[in-house]
Amino acid sequence: MASVASEIDALLEQAARLAAEHLEASADRSRPVVDWRDPADLERELALELPDRGRPLEEVIADARRFLARSVRTGHPFFFNQLFNRIEPAAILGEWLAAVANTSMYTYEAAPVFTLIEEKLSERLCALVGFEHGEGVLGPGGSTSNLMAMLAARTRTWPRSRIAGLPAGERPAVLASAEAHYSIPRAASILGLGLEAVIPVPCDDRGAMRPEELARALASAAAAGRKPFFVCATAGTTMAGAYDPVAAIAPLCREHGAWLHVDAAYGGSALFSPRHRHLLAGIDQADSVAWNPHKAMAVPLHCSALLMRRRGDLEETFATSADYLFHDTEEAGRDRGDMTLQCGRRVDALKLWLAWQAIGDDGFRARVDHAFALVAAARERVSARPDFELVREPMGCNLLFRWLPAADAPPEAVDALNVALRERLKRSGRIMLNYSRLDGRVALRLVLTHPELRPADLDEVLDAVAEAGRAAELAQA
Amino acid sequence: MASVASEIDALLEQAARLAAEHLEASADRSRPVVDWRDPADLERELALELPDRGRPLEEVIADARRFLARSVRTGHPFFFNQLFNRIEPAAILGEWLAAVANTSMYTYEAAPVFTLIEEKLSERLCALVGFEHGEGVLGPGGSTSNLMAMLAARTRTWPRSRIAGLPAGERPAVLASAEAHYSIPRAASILGLGLEAVIPVPCDDRGAMRPEELARALASAAAAGRKPFFVCATAGTTMAGAYDPVAAIAPLCREHGAWLHVDAAYGGSALFSPRHRHLLAGIDQADSVAWNPHKAMAVPLHCSALLMRRRGDLEETFATSADYLFHDTEEAGRDRGDMTLQCGRRVDALKLWLAWQAIGDDGFRARVDHAFALVAAARERVSARPDFELVREPMGCNLLFRWLPAADAPPEAVDALNVALRERLKRSGRIMLNYSRLDGRVALRLVLTHPELRPADLDEVLDAVAEAGRAAELAQA
Numbered sequence: 001m002a003s004v005a006s007e008i009d010a011l012l013e014q015a016a017r018l019a020a021e022h023l024e025a026s027a028d029r030s031r032p033v034v035d036w037r038d039p040a041d042l043e044r045e046l047a048l049e050l051p052d053r054g055r056p057l058e059e060v061i062a063d064a065r066r067f068l069a070r071s072v073r074t075g076h077p078f079f080f081n082q083l084f085n086r087i088e089p090a091a092i093l094g095e096w097l098a099a100v101a102n103t104s105m106y107t108y109e110a111a112p113v114f115t116l117i118e119e120k121l122s123e124r125l126c127a128l129v130g131f132e133h134g135e136g137v138l139g140p141g142g143s144t145s146n147l148m149a150m151l152a153a154r155t156r157t158w159p160r161s162r163i164a165g166l167p168a169g170e171r172p173a174v175l176a177s178a179e180a181h182y183s184i185p186r187a188a189s190i191l192g193l194g195l196e197a198v199i200p201v202p203c204d205d206r207g208a209m210r211p212e213e214l215a216r217a218l219a220s221a222a223a224a225g226r227k228p229f230f231v232c233a234t235a236g237t238t239m240a241g242a243y244d245p246v247a248a249i250a251p252l253c254r255e256h257g258a259w260l261h262v263d264a265a266y267g268g269s270a271l272f273s274p275r276h277r278h279l280l281a282g283i284d285q286a287d288s289v290a291w292n293p294h295k296a297m298a299v300p301l302h303c304s305a306l307l308m309r310r311r312g313d314l315e316e317t318f319a320t321s322a323d324y325l326f327h328d329t330e331e332a333g334r335d336r337g338d339m340t341l342q343c344g345r346r347v348d349a350l351k352l353w354l355a356w357q358a359i360g361d362d363g364f365r366a367r368v369d370h371a372f373a374l375v376a377a378a379r380e381r382v383s384a385r386p387d388f389e390l391v392r393e394p395m396g397c398n399l400l401f402r403w404l405p406a407a408d409a410p411p412e413a414v415d416a417l418n419v420a421l422r423e424r425l426k427r428s429g430r431i432m433l434n435y436s437r438l439d440g441r442v443a444l445r446l447v448l449t450h451p452e453l454r455p456a457d458l459d460e461v462l463d464a465v466a467e468a469g470r471a472a473e474l475a476q477a
Numbered sequence: 478m479a480s481v482a483s484e485i486d487a488l489l490e491q492a493a494r495l496a497a498e499h500l501e502a503s504a505d506r507s508r509p510v511v512d513w514r515d516p517a518d519l520e521r522e523l524a525l526e527l528p529d530r531g532r533p534l535e536e537v538i539a540d541a542r543r544f545l546a547r548s549v550r551t552g553h554p555f556f557f558n559q560l561f562n563r564i565e566p567a568a569i570l571g572e573w574l575a576a577v578a579n580t581s582m583y584t585y586e587a588a589p590v591f592t593l594i595e596e597k598l599s600e601r602l603c604a605l606v607g608f609e610h611g612e613g614v615l616g617p618g619g620s621t622s623n624l625m626a627m628l629a630a631r632t633r634t635w636p637r638s639r640i641a642g643l644p645a646g647e648r649p650a651v652l653a654s655a656e657a658h659y660s661i662p663r664a665a666s667i668l669g670l671g672l673e674a675v676i677p678v679p680c681d682d683r684g685a686m687r688p689e690e691l692a693r694a695l696a697s698a699a700a701a702g703r704k705p706f707f708v709c710a711t712a713g714t715t716m717a718g719a720y721d722p723v724a725a726i727a728p729l730c731r732e733h734g735a736w737l738h739v740d741a742a743y744g745g746s747a748l749f750s751p752r753h754r755h756l757l758a759g760i761d762q763a764d765s766v767a768w769n770p771h772k773a774m775a776v777p778l779h780c781s782a783l784l785m786r787r788r789g790d791l792e793e794t795f796a797t798s799a800d801y802l803f804h805d806t807e808e809a810g811r812d813r814g815d816m817t818l819q820c821g822r823r824v825d826a827l828k829l830w831l832a833w834q835a836i837g838d839d840g841f842r843a844r845v846d847h848a849f850a851l852v853a854a855a856r857e858r859v860s861a862r863p864d865f866e867l868v869r870e871p872m873g874c875n876l877l878f879r880w881l882p883a884a885d886a887p888p889e890a891v892d893a894l895n896v897a898l899r900e901r902l903k904r905s906g907r908i909m910l911n912y913s914r915l916d917g918r919v920a921l922r923l924v925l926t927h928p929e930l931r932p933a934d935l936d937e938v939l940d941a942v943a944e945a946g947r948a949a950e951l952a953q954a
Contacts, residue, residue, distance in 0.1 A: 005501055008566045012493040015570045019577040020486045027482075034589075039811050042589055048597040048830070054837035060567050064574055064831060067590045071578045074587075082587060084821075087579050089485045090537050093492045095576035097541055100496040101548045102564050102777040109903060110551075110559060112511075112519055113544045120525040140617035143820040151667060165671030168645050182799040183820055190628060190818060192669020194642030239801050294821070300579040301823040322659040324716050324913035324922075329900065334516050341667060343620040343660055344561075344771070346778040353525070354541060360531035423806065426586060436801035445801075 007057065014061050019092070022068045026075035026086070027452070032429030033079050034072045042070060072432065077453045078461065081432040083238070083266050085450045088298040090358035094351030095300050105138075105345040106325060106337025115334055118349035121356075125291060126307050128271045130284025136307040137314060137339040138348045142265035143183035145290035145306040148341060150174065150187045150230050152288060152308065152317040153259030157229040162317075166192055173221045174198045176232040177209035177244055181263060184232050199228075206393050207240030209233060211248035218256045231258045235280050236267020239436050239445060241375075241396025243267060247282030260285065265292040265304065267396055272361060273368040279395065288313075293352050296371070296397070296449045297364065303348040314339035367451050371397040374448040377455040387466050391443040400443040403469040415442040420472035421465060431464055484534065491538050496569070499545045503552035503563070504929070509906030510556050511549045519547060549909065554930045555938065558909040560715070560743050562927045565775040567835035571828030572777050582615075582822040583802060583814025592811055595826035598833075602768060602782050605748045607761025613784040614791060614816040615825045619742035620660035622767035622783040625818060627651065627664045627707050629765060629785070629794040630736035634706040639794075643669055650698045651675045653709040654686035654721055658740060661709050676705075683870050684717030686710060688725035695733045708735045712757050713744020716913050716922060718852075718873025720744055724759030737762065742769040742781065744873055749841040753849055756872065765790075770829050773848070773874070773926045774841065780825040791816035844928050848874040851925040854932040864943050868920040877920040880946040892919040897949035898942060908941055 025031050037045065046066065073079060075086040103111045105118065122136030139145055158167055166172075172193050176184045178200040185198045199221060202213045214231070221228045231253050233244040246262055253260040262283050268291035270276040271283075283289060287309050294303040308314055319338040326335055337343065359367075378399045382388045391400040402418050409417070418435060419442055425431040435444045444465070502508050514522065523543065550556060552563040580588045582595065599613030616622055635644055643649075649670050653661045655677040662675045676698060679690045691708070698705045708730050710721040723739055730737040739760050745768035747753040748760075760766060764786050771780040785791055796815040803812055814820065836844075855876045859865045868877040879895050886894070895912065896919055902908040912921045921942070 005497075005504075008500060009493075009497045011566050011570060012497050012573075013490070015573045016486075016489040016493040019573060020482075020489050022574075022577050023485060024482055037589065039585060039589070039593065039808050043593055046590065046593060048594060050597065050601050050830070050833050050838070052838045054840045055834050057567065057835060060831055060834045061570065063834065064570055064827075067594075067827070068574060068578060070590050072580055072587060072589070074578070074580050082581060082821075084579070084581075087576075089488050090534065092576055093488060093538065093541055096492045096573050097495060097499075097545060099564075099569055099572035099576075099777045100499050101545060101551070102561070103549055103551050104559060104561075104778055108516060109909075110549060112514065112516070112549070113523065113547050116516065116520055116523060117525060117544075120527065124527050140621075140823070141819050141821045143818060144617075147818070154669075161669070161671065162666050163672050165649075165674060166643060166669045172642075181820070182797045186795070186797055186818065189639050190668065192631075192638070192643045194638065195640050197642060292821075300576045301581055301821055318663070320659045320663055324911065327896075327912075331516050341620060341624070341663065342618050343658070344559075344618045344769075344778055346617070350541075350544065353527070354537055356527050357532050357537045357540065358534060361527070361529045363531045419804075432586075434801065435804075 011057055011061065018065055018068060023075065026073035029077055033076045033432045034429045035070055036427045036429050037070060077450050077457060078431045080445070080447045081434050083295045083447055084301065085447070086298065086452065087300050088355040088358055091299040091351040091355035094354040098347040098350045101347065103347060105347060106335065106343060108331045108334040109329070111347065114347045114349050115336055117353045118336060121349055121352055122305065122307065125305050129289050129307055131307060131309045133311050134307055134309050135311045135314060136305050137336060139304050139306060139340055139342065141302045141304045142181065142263065142290050142292050143186070144341070145265070145304045146181065146183045146232070146261070146263055147187040147190060148306050148317070149261040149288040149290060150191060152313050153230040153261065154191055155317045156259065157227070171226040172197050173226040173228040174230045174232070175201055175214060175217055175228055177201050177203050177234060179203055179207050179237045179240060179242065180232055180234050181238050203242070206395050207237055207242035208395065209244040209249065211245055211252065214249060215252050218252055218258070222256065228256050228258050230261060232261045232263055235262055235264035235283065236396050238266065239398070239438060239443070240392050240400055241267070241394065241398030243279040243395050246280060246286065250282050250285035259287045262286045262289045265290050266295045269296040269364060270368055272364040276368055276372055297352070297355070298359065299351045299355050303352050367449070370451060371449045374453060374455065374458070375399055378446060378448060378458050381458055381462055385462065388462065391438060397447065397449050399446040399448060400438065402442060402444055403465055405469065405473050411441060417469055417472050418442045418444055420476070421468035424468040424472055425464065431461060488534055488538070495542055495545060500552065503550035506554055510553045510909045511906045512547055513904045513906050514547060554927050554934060555908045557922070557924045558911050560772045560924055561778065562924070563775065563929065564777050565832040565835055568776040568828040568832035571831040575824040575827045578824065580824060582824060583812065583820060585808045585811040586806070588824065591824045591826050592813055594830045595813060598826055598829055599782065599784065603784050606766050606784055608784060608786045610788050611784055611786050612788045612791060612816070613782050614813060616781050616783060616817055616819065618779045618781050619658065619740065619767050619769050620663070622742070622781050623658065623660045623709070623738070623740055624664040624667060625783050625794070626738040626765040626767060627668060629790050630707040630738070631668060632794045633736065634704070648703040649674050650703040650705040651707045651709070652678055652691060652694055652705055654678050654680050654711060656680055656684050656714045656717060656719065657709055657711050658715050680719070683872050684714055684719035685872065686721035686726065688722055688729065691726060692729050695729060695735070699733065705733050705735045707738060709738045709740055712739055712741035712760065713873050715743065716875065716915060716920070717869050717877055718744070718871065718875030720756040720872050723757060723763065727759050727762035736764045739763045739766045742767050743772045746773040746841060747845055749838060750845040753845055774829070774832070775836065776828045776832050780829050844926070847928060848926045851930060851932065851935070852876055855923060855925060855935050858935055858939055862939065865939065868915060874924065874926050876923040876925060877915065879919060879921055880942055882946065882950055888918060894946055894949050895919045895921055897953070898945035901945040901949055902941065908938060
C-alpha cells in the first residue's frame with residue numbers, strides 16, 4: 001500500500017506541475033491564446049481511443065500534457081471570447097480540494113463543511129443584492145438558474161401546477177428584453193409554456209430594456225387575455241453588457257402581479273463597486289436574481305447562484321419526499337437538497353469561498369472599477385480611430401465595435417470582413433474575441449474584465465484586429 | 478511576475494499535499510469516515526465570515542486544511558452512505574486540469590480537445606449500450622439527464638410544444654416503477670405535466686418493475702384517454718439496486734408508441750461485465766439512457782451521460798439560435814452547445830477519459846464483478862446471522878437488511894432502533910450507511926461498489942452495526 005500512496009503523491013505532484021506550466025503559458029502575452037488545429041487534424045494528433053486494459057500512469061499523464069498544449073488558454077489576457085477569463089489561484093485550490101473531497105451537496109451529513117460554506121455565501125450574496133431575508137443555492141450555470149427562477153414564478157402563480165400540470169385555458173406570458181439571454185425563451189419552452197409565451201421588449205440604443213415599452217407590452221398582453229407572470233430584467237447582457245433599468249421595471253411588475261427576475265449572471269459583480277452599483281439600482285425589489293461568480297468573479301466553471309428574496313421559495317418549488325436521502329435528523333434543517341432541481345450536486349461553494357478570502361470585497365471592487373475604466377479607454381481609442389466604428393455606447397464591461405476597410409464597401413462586405421478577421425485572429429492564436437449580428441450588422445465584442453489587461457494592451461489588440469482586417473481584405477480581393 | 482509565478486507554484490504544491498493527506502486518511506480503515514460535528518458547533522469552529530480585504534494565501538490554505546479535516550471521507554471503505562465512493566487518482570488529475578483549463582463545452586473553438594474527448598466517450602458509451610447510430614452528452618447529474626430525456630420525448634410526441642406549449646386537452650402520462658428515482662416525478666412537474674401525470678408501476682419482491690403491471694397500466698391509461706408518452710425503466714434502483722426487465726418492457730412501449738428511457742445512472746456499469754450485463758438485456762431498444770460514471774465508475778461528481786439512440790434527437794430538443802455563440806465556421810458541426818439545456822457547461826469529459834485510460838474496460842469489468850461478489854458474500858452473512866434480517870433479495874450492488882434485537886419487539890420499535898443505530902454509527906464516524914422505509918419498514922442499505930472492500934470487512938461492518946444496535950437498545954431502555 002505504501003507504493004500506491006507514493007504513486008498517488010507523485011501523480012498529484014505532476015498534476016500540480018502541469019497546471020503551473022499551463023497557468024504560466026496563459027499569463028504570457030507573447031504566447032498564443034491557442035495553438036489552433038482543425039477538428040480532423042486534432043483528432044488524428046490526439047488518438048483518443050479508449051483501451052481494453054488500463055495503461056501506466058506515466059502514459060496517462062503524458063496524454064494530459066498533450067491535451068493542455070492544445071487547449072485554449074482562457075486565462076490569457078487576449079482571450080476575449082467568452083464572459084469568463086483568468087481565474088484566481090485560490091479558486092483552483094478550492095476546485096482541486098472539492099474534487100478530492102468528492103461529495104454531494106444534498107445533505108448536511110454528506111457535506112457538513114460545504115453546506116455551511118454555501119449557506120454563508122448565499123447570505124453574503126443576498127446581502128449584496130439587498131435581500132434581507134433571502135436564501136440562495138448554487139447550481140450548474142445561469143441557464144439553470146434562470147429556469148429555476150421561472151419555475152418558482154410558475155409555481156407561485158399557479159400553485160396547483162406542480163401537481164396537476166399547467167391549468168387549461170391559461171395563457172402565460174414571459175417578458176424579457178430583445179437582448180436577454182437565450183436561456184429565457186428556452187426555459188419557457190422547457191416548462192411547457194412554449195417559445196410563443198415570450199414577448200420580447202424593445203431596447204434603447206445601448207441595449208437596455210425600455211421601461212415604457214415594457215409597460216406597453218404588459219398592458220397589451222393583459223388586454224389580450226394573457227397572464228404576464230414573469231419579467232426578466234438583465235444586468236449585464238451577453239453581447240452589449242447592458243443593464244436594464246430595474247428600478248423602473250420593478251413597479252410595473254408589481255402593478256401586474258408579475259414575478260421580477262434579474263439575470264445578473266454577468267453583471268452582478270458591479271454590486272461590489274460604490275461607483276458602479278447604481279447600474280443595478282432596484283435589484284433589491286426583485287423576487288429572484290441569478291448571479292454567476294464563474295463569470296466576473298474569477299472562479300472556474302461552474303458557479304452560479306440563484307438568490308431568492310423570500311426564504312422558503314426554493315423549497316416550495318423543488319421539495320420532494322425522497323425519504324431515502326432526507327431524514328428527520330437533528331441537523332436535517334440544514335439540508336440543501338430540496339432547494340434545487342438537481343439531486344447529486346457538486347461542491348461549487350469551496351472555490352468561491354477561498355477565492356473571496358484571497359481577494360476580499362476590496363479586491364472585487366478594484367476589479368470592477370478596473371474593467372469599467374478599461375471599457376472607457378477602449379471606447380475612446382475606437383472612437384478616435386478612422387478604421388473602427390463603435391457599434392454601441394457601452395454601459396457595462398463589454399465593448400461592441402467593428403473594423404472598417406479604408407475604401408467604402410457595401411454593408412454585407414464589411415460584415416463579411418469582420419467575421420473573416422475574427423476567424424483569422426482565432427486561427428493564428430493571437431487573439432480570441434467573439435461577435436454577433438446586432439441591429440442588422442456584425443459587431444465584434446471585447447470582454448474587458450481581465451484583471452491584468454492594461455490600457456496599453458488595447459492598442460496592441462486594436463492594431464492586431466485592423467491588421468487581420470486588412471489581411472482578410474487582401475485575401476478576398 | 479516571477480514571484481507571483483512561484484507563489485502559484487507553491488500554492489499548487491500545497492494543494493497537492495493536502496489532497497494526498499486527505500486521500501491517505503480516506504484509505505485508512507483505522508481512521509473514522511468523518512469527525513462528526515453538529516452544525517452549530519461546526520459553524521463556531523470554522524468561522525466562515527467573508528473578508529473586506531484579501532487575506533494572505535498561507536491563511537487561506539490553512540482554512541482549506543481545516544475544512545478537509547471536518548469533511549466526510551467519501552473514499553473510505555466504510556463510506557456506504559451514497560452511491561459513489563472512492564475515486565480513481567487519474568480522475569483527480571482530469572478534474573484538476575479541467576479546472577485549470579477552465580473552459581465551457583458549448584463550442585469546439587472554446588474547448589477543442591474536450592469536445593473531441595466528449596465525442597469519443599459518447600461514442601463508446603453508446604456502443605456499450607448498443608446504440609449504433611447514437612449520440613450523447615455529459616451534464617450535471619442524473620436528475621438533469623432524466624429531465625432532458627423526458628423533454629426529448631415530449632418534443633417528439635408533441636413537436637409543436639416547443640413553440641406553442643403543451644397542447645390543450647392532452648393528458649400526458651409518464652410511467653415508472655414505484656421505486657424509480659424521485660427525479661422522474663419531479664421532471665414531470667417541471668415540464669408542466671404535473672406530478673399527477675406519473676403512474677407508478679408495482680414492483681416484484683426484489684424491487685424490479687413487473688412488466689405485466691406495466692402492460693395493465695399502459696392499457697388502462699390509454700383507455701382513460703391519457704397519452705402514455707414516456708416510460709422509465711430503472712437499471713439499478715436507488716435503494717434496492719434492482720434492474721427493471723428492459724427486454725420485456727421495450728415491446729410494450731413500442732406497442733403504445735411510448736418513448737423508452739432507461740435510468741441506468743447507477744447500474745449502467747454492469748454493461749462492462751459479460752457475467753452481469755444480462756441484467757440490462759434489451760437496453761439497446763431504449764430511446765434514451767442516463768448513465769452516471771460518477772456513481773460506479775470512480776470519477777468525481779459530476780459526470781452524467783445522456784445517451785440517445787437517434788443522432789439528432791438532442792439538437793431537435795434543445796437547439797436555439799444563439800448567434801453570438803454558435804457561428805457558421807468550418808468546425809461548427811462539432812459544437813456541442815445545442816445538445817443540452819445548459820449554456821456554459823463545465824468539462825466533465827477529461828476526468829472520465831483519463832480514468833478510463835488508467836482502468837481500462839478490463840478494470841471496470843473487474844470492479845463490477847467484485848461488487849456483485851461482495852453482495853453475494855454480504856447476503857450470505859446477513860442470512861446466516863440471527864441478529865439480522867434480509868429485506869430484499871439483492872439483484873444489483875446494494876444489500877438491504879436490518880438489525881433485529883435479541884428479544885421480540887414491535888415493528889415500530891425495530892424500525893426506531895435501526896434508525897437510531899445508523900445515527901450512532903454516523904456520529905461515531907465509524908461507518909456511514911443510509912436507510913429508507915420500504916414496504917412499510919426501515920431498511921438499511923449497503924452500497925458495495927468500493928473496489929477495496931473485502932469480504933472480511935463485511936464481518937467488521939456487520940459486527941459494528943449489531944453493536945450500535947445493542948447500544949441504541951440500551952440507550953432507549
